Amino acid sequence: MEESKKPIKITGKEDPKVGVYVCWCGINIGGIVDVPLLAEYAKTLPNVVLGKEYKFMCSDIGQNMIEDDIKAGLINRVVVAACSPRMHEPTFRRACQEAGLNQFL
Template sequence: MAEEKIDNNEELRIGVYVCHCGVNVGGVVDCPSVAEYAKSLPNVVHATDYKYMCSDPGQAMIQEDIKEKNLNRIVVAACSPRLHEPTFRRCVEEAGLNKFLFEFANLREQDSWVHMN
């Protein structure tokens, strides 16, 4: 594997993807509002929510956005990183982005499940 160089001087262009995970997250968390708030954060140039981000259409959306919007950092807020972090790292890598420029926020176990009631 060739060593990849990361340009620390490039303009940050962050994409944020909030997954409903069906009702696992979306039944408790207002996912559209979270995505809307993310748009106001520094360097976030795109944010959206989707029912199942780990699905093929969800991954295709991320890959298209990386290419079309020139995103160079990705944040996915979804269910368990134990299950899906490898899925999304592979997804961004296939779109040409260094897989370590991806962050996973666990909304299911660290937010929706602890606030169900």
């Protein structure tokens, strides 16, 4: 098994370290919501250790941000605030899984 796909063991005893990733979706969300402010606000919420924003989180760059943060041990839970879960939920689940995190966390 490749190191990047080595499962991260979550026992339930460790503190949740949540990463919140807010997508601009171009101007679809960014034209209405103050995305940087939302990402900053997310960092004030319980167990949230990261709040990041990017123009298109579903892009390779956005997915790599999530994967890199998981692999670095910065987070063990992921929240993505973006457009349609119907279109992109599998994308973000796959990114978590590729980094070794249970796709449902």
